[in-house]
Amino acid sequence: MTALANPVTLPGSLPGLLRPGSQVFYQGAYGVVVAANPGATQRPLFCRILGGKQRLDLPDLSEVELDLATPEGWDRAVRWLGERLGLPEGRNAPRWHASGYDYVLEADRDITVAATWVCFYPAFYQSIEVDFTSKNPILRIPGLKASTNSYQSAVTGLRTVCLAMADQPPVYARFLEEKQRSSHESV
């Protein structure tokens, strides 16, 4: 992994992002979340070293940041994005990479509904395409790639997409809702 000049982080306030074991920054110090509410609406319990001793804190969610440069932070962010999109959880986190001018999120397993769904995301000012038909469900987000360094590009792209998805209902749930609505209308 190429080191980044500046740490790339995600706010701990993203719903459901933090979980026990997440490595985060808080007040300039680095530590580990040891207990977190799954809905992430409450303060996480956080352990760090302060003055040479371990200290437990209950920081406000807005004060903690997940470090995307650690394997754990990357893994959690990609899983979180997969959860927001309704991709099935596998043993591996979905693969996240920059491909040409697109970003691709690719899950491990088959899912039950086969369709390609394109939806407009105001946060991106464009549509993203979720292809549930392939063996590995794929999310393709066009035109965000800005850097020639593929790791730098992938990690900053991951941050951008996670932030944009934060206030969106899960994609898969929206897809099912639309499908249900259109079947009611046809009856």
Next chain:
Amino acid sequence: MSLSKTLPGSIPGLLRPGSPVLWKGEPSIVVPTRSPTSSSTRFLVYCAGQNRVDVAYPKDTVLDIDDTTGFLHAKEWLWRACTTHPAGPQLHWLNAGSGRWFLSNPEAALAFDIATLDPTEALRLACLQKAGL
């Protein structure tokens, strides 16, 4: 947590800050220590049941690889134990069929012969094999 989904905490370098462990039978999380090298002899854990940080010895702990972070830490340990190639941000544990598993990142791959279809069990057996246990 099922003990069949765990690895011994005594495997050197396996546990890291954030590792989900069973410590004396209690679900716990490994927390940062002042000295990163101290984890081979003892380390600190936050025990949810007792709501406190305590000193733990490797022989009293097992890593929960049914947990996504535990699974990640086992993959990272196996990669580091087998190669000097950097792991990169994404390591994938893949079944290639015919009793063969791969641990791969976009640039390199390691092969393991393990006759099971369960990814967690296959990773557990590969780690135990590599640790000589």
